[in-house]
Amino acid sequence: MKVRIGIQLGQWPSRDIRPEAVLDLIDYFEALDVDSIWVSDRLVSTALTLEPITFLSYIAGRLRKMKFGTSTLVLPTRNPVVLAKELATLDFLSQGRFFPAIGLGGEGSKDLQAVAVEQKTRAGRSDEMIVLMRRLWTEENVTFSGKYFSVEDVTIMPRPWQKNGPPIWIGSRSEAALRRTGRLGDGWLVSSVSADEVARGIESIRGYAAAANRQVPDDHYGVLIPFYFSSDAAQASEIGGKSLRPRADLAMSEFTAFGSADLVRARIQAYIAAGASKFIMRPCGPFEGWREQVGILAREVIAPLQSAAID
Numbered sequence: 001m002k003v004r005i006g007i008q009l010g011q012w013p014s015r016d017i018r019p020e021a022v023l024d025l026i027d028y029f030e031a032l033d034v035d036s037i038w039v040s041d042r043l044v045s046t047a048l049t050l051e052p053i054t055f056l057s058y059i060a061g062r063l064r065k066m067k068f069g070t071s072t073l074v075l076p077t078r079n080p081v082v083l084a085k086e087l088a089t090l091d092f093l094s095q096g097r098f099f100p101a102i103g104l105g106g107e108g109s110k111d112l113q114a115v116a117v118e119q120k121t122r123a124g125r126s127d128e129m130i131v132l133m134r135r136l137w138t139e140e141n142v143t144f145s146g147k148y149f150s151v152e153d154v155t156i157m158p159r160p161w162q163k164n165g166p167p168i169w170i171g172s173r174s175e176a177a178l179r180r181t182g183r184l185g186d187g188w189l190v191s192s193v194s195a196d197e198v199a200r201g202i203e204s205i206r207g208y209a210a211a212a213n214r215q216v217p218d219d220h221y222g223v224l225i226p227f228y229f230s231s232d233a234a235q236a237s238e239i240g241g242k243s244l245r246p247r248a249d250l251a252m253s254e255f256t257a258f259g260s261a262d263l264v265r266a267r268i269q270a271y272i273a274a275g276a277s278k279f280i281m282r283p284c285g286p287f288e289g290w291r292e293q294v295g296i297l298a299r300e301v302i303a304p305l306q307s308a309a310i311d
Contacts, residue, residue, distance in 0.1 A: 001219040001277045005268075005302045006036030007294060008071055008224060008282040012048040013243060017287055022050075026059050028291055029066065032298040035306060036067040036099070038224075038280050041074050043111040053086050060094045068094075071189060071224060071280055072103035072171035076125040077115050080149055081156070084133040088160045096161035101169035101189040101222075102126070104177075123176065124148060130168060130184045137165030169222065173201065182208025187220030189280070192247055194254040198223060199274035222278030223271050226256045228285050229296045233259035240284035257281075261300035268305060 007029055012022075029037055039056060042049040052070045060068065075083075091098040104122045105112045112119060128146040135142045140155045160166055167186035170177055173193050181188045182205045190201060202221050209216050228240030236258035246252055257264040268279055281297060283290045 003268075003272065003277050003279070003305050004035040005279045005281060005297075005306050006038055006067070006069075007034055007297075008038040008040065008280045010040040010049075010282060011042065011045065011243075012050075013285075013287050015048045017048060021287075023059075023062070025290060026062060029294065030063055032294065033302055033306065034066060034294070034298060035302075036069060036280075037063075038069050038071040038101075040071055041103075041111075043074070043077055044114045053090065056098070057090055060090065060097070063094075063097075067097040067099055069099035069169075070101055072101045074105045074109070074111050075102045075129050076104060076117050076122040077111050078129075080129040080132045081136065081151060081154065083129070084136040085156050087133070087166060088137055088156060088158060091160040091162055091166050092158040094161070096166075098162075098166050099169070100166055101171050101187075102130075103171040121148065123180075127180070127184060134165055134168075167220070169220065173197065175204070178204045179208045181205045181216060182210075182214065183212045185216065187216060187222065187278075189222040189224065189278075191224035192245070192250075192255045193223070194250060195270040195274040198271055198276055202275040218275075219277050221276045222280065223276045224280040224282060225267065225271075226258075226282045226284050227264055227293070227297065228258045228283070229261065229264070229293055229300075230258070231260060233263070243284050258284075261296065264297070264301050265305060268301065 039050065039052045041052045052073060056068050087100060104126050112122060125148045128149050132144050132149055135144065136154065136156050137160050142154045143152050144150060169187035169189045170181040170185035171189050173190050178201055188201065188205055190198065205216055226240060226244055228236045230236035240256060240258040241252055244252065257267040283293045285293065
């Protein structure tokens with residue numbers, strides 16, 4: 001297994017960011033040894049957020065080596081046939097560089113409310129969507145009859161570039177998400193968790209996968225980590241923590257990397273020891289500092305770790 005480290009662009013810290021600034025940042029990432037770029041999904045938000053499929057489709061034409069994905073796409077806000085077609089097209093045109101991670105939407109999600117999806121149906125809808133999209137990516141003349149979605153004699157083209165379609169990683173740390181990963185997912189991408197929680201989550205997923213006569217590949221476990229570099233750890237935590245949602249039951253220092261390059265490397269290595277090998281680093285702090293922050297990450301963290309083999 002190889003360690004791979006990408007960058008997440010979530011909610012932008014200002015509404016005044018210009019398109020050219022976003023694209024300049026993407027070009028800068030491409031020039032660095034960054035594995036991939038990931039974007040979050042917010043349909044309804046007072047903060048500046050870019051629709052992920054549209055955004056990724058646009059930047060895919062600018063990228064020549066970086067992979068890209070969603071972290072995470074709120075699945076039940078979308079129609080499975082339309083989404084299957086969009087994702088297949090994006091994967092085909094990028095020649096297999098697209099990697100979607102999906103979620104169900106949080107409790108009381110305004111995104112779900114805005115598209116008239118009942119909260120209690122989000123899990124059932126998502127399960128049906130995963131099954132149906134995979135069939136649409138691999139079969140012709142698909143007929144499917146579910147509780148929420150039904151199609152008759154449907155074929156979509158083009159097929160995704162990746163055999164059997166892009167791997168679908170499941171987000172969230174809930175027990176239901178662990179079960180879903182074991183039953184239906186190709187990988188697990190989690191955030192706001194400690195290294196110990198990652199280790200326990202991987203163990204649970206393996207158990208659920210075995211019960212379903214499946215296996216999630218050992219190198220398909222990933223963690224999203226907010227980071228901010230500063231020689232002053234307290235200052236780093238103060239600046240970086242402003243854009244994060246705290247957990248009442250876990251110190252922020254357990255799931256962030258705020259401080260020196262040594263601290264950031266050590267945090268990633270703790271997750272590696274827990275069984276993860278894929279990482280999405282989320283820059284924190286003012287947008288004006290993101291270029292410098294990612295530059296430090298590339299030199300001081302990605303270069304030493306990204307190509308390291310895991311014993």
